[in-house]
Amino acid sequence: MNLPITFELLQHPLAVPMVTLFYTIVHVLPGNLIRLYLFRRYLRFSPQLVIAGLLVLIGIEAVIQIEAVTVFSRRIAFPFLFFIFFYLVAVTRVPIAKQICIIAPLGLLWFGMQTAVFAIEDAYPVFEIPFLLSGLLILASLLVIAPFCLYYGRTVADPLLADDSFDAVWKPLAWLGTLILVLTILLSPFNELRTNTALFVRLSAAIGAFCCIGLALYAMNERLRQRALREQLAHEAEMAEITRQNAVQMEENERVTRIFRAQFTELIEEAEEKLAYEDYAGIEQLMRDAAAQINTSYAPVCANEIVNILIGYWQPVFDRLGARTEYRIEIGTENPIDPLDLTAILGNLLRNAAEAMESLAPGTKRILRLALVHQADLLFLTMDNSFDGTLRYDADGNLLSSKRAHSERGIGLESIRTSLARYDGTMEVTVEDGLFAVDITLTAAMGAHREISSVGSSDQYGKADDIS
DSSP, X not given: OOHHHHHHHHTSTTHHHHHHHHHHHHHHHHHHHHHHHHXXXXXXXXXXXXXXXXXXXXXXXXXXXXXXXXXXXXXXHHHHHHHHHHHHHHTBSSOHHHHHHHHHHHHHHHHHHHHHHHHHHHHSOOSSSTTHXXXXXXXXXXXXXXXXXXXXXXXXXXXXXXXXXXXXXXXXXXXHHHHHHXXXXXXXXXXXXXXXXXXXXXXXXXXXXXXXXXXXXXXXXXXXXXXHHHHHHHHHHHHHHHHHHHHHHHHHHHHHHHHHXXXXXXXXXXXXXXXXXXXXXXXXXXXXXXXXXXXXXXXXXSSOHHHHHHHXXXXXXXXXXXXXXXXXXXXXXXXXXXXXXXXXXXXXXXXXXXHHHHTSOTTOOOEEXXXXXXXXXXXXXXXXXXXXXXXXXXXXXXXXXXXXXXXXXXXXXXXXXXXXXXXXOEEXXXXXXXXXXXXXXXEOOTTXXXXXXXXXOOGGGXXXXXXX
């Protein structure tokens, strides 16, 4: 570095205002842009509009900084940090306590990094103008901090933002994080005594807070991951059980078919014998007796084995409840989506419908209507079923489970949403004509997932049947 030229440039009348503007932007913008990235899916407005508002606030602060003082002032910066913080809270559709908990580790990391930067600048004053070196060091530190923040967003923030299982934890944890941060700032001797001991106290508090809150978030994230694994195992176990029962039913149908063929051969021989004697009344009685002996087990509703298994599994339950069922199934032998996802979506809807109708009072009319249509690259699924008419939602409009006393979101619908996310799917839950209605649309990717061919089924079943 050519120091004489550098000092000559710093003597320019615009040098100090430009450095103040530079540090004002560096002090606020990078950290808040990272925060916006973490909450990008939960903004109330477009990111461009939110960033424009952020730049306006930074511009106002920069003007005040330049007009009021000759160099960057923390007394002016501190209120604007709060203004910007609450501005971003207002434009984000996430409760403030949850926001504080998720950004606290990154905020404390940023705070510790700036403390170290200030200490370096105090120990090695390369430039005559304060905060110029610290601003440059903050920009250099972004090369390390930004990748870490992106990793933190993928592994910790995103799963916690997508789940509301820890509502009771967010507020106490947020108060703890805020208290530690405030005490670290106010009680740290580094504000007045910029010594290595004071720096150590300040950094120790920031690192300790970071570790405590970070461990709490990691524990919650691990719980979510374990729950997702348990749900996946439950889906696979349910599908295996349904497949086993279907295999047993197919074996029983095959046995009944062999018996019927033998009986049918005897029937033809007996009918031919009665026809030879022109015993028409005997033939008529023979036909009535044969019809009464025919096994009337549940027939497949389409050519797709997975759909037949799921509906065949729940149809006896609906029959036991006295429900009137109507099916419109237009799906081929090949599965448009992964069989596990198809089982999770359709199986959970059928389970929820059965549980909802089972809770109705005896004698109540029970209805189930299901339509499953595969057209081109889209899969449409609608289901209407009777229910008790009680629906409750949380603050974000998510349906709460009646099985959990309307205190938590239902696992079944959450499992469906998890499967839909893999296919850019949407789900809408409404009440129509007194029925609980679910409308699902997703992008089917034929050939991109595992496919199970239908066993023992053919085109003779057709594409749509009604079972009443």
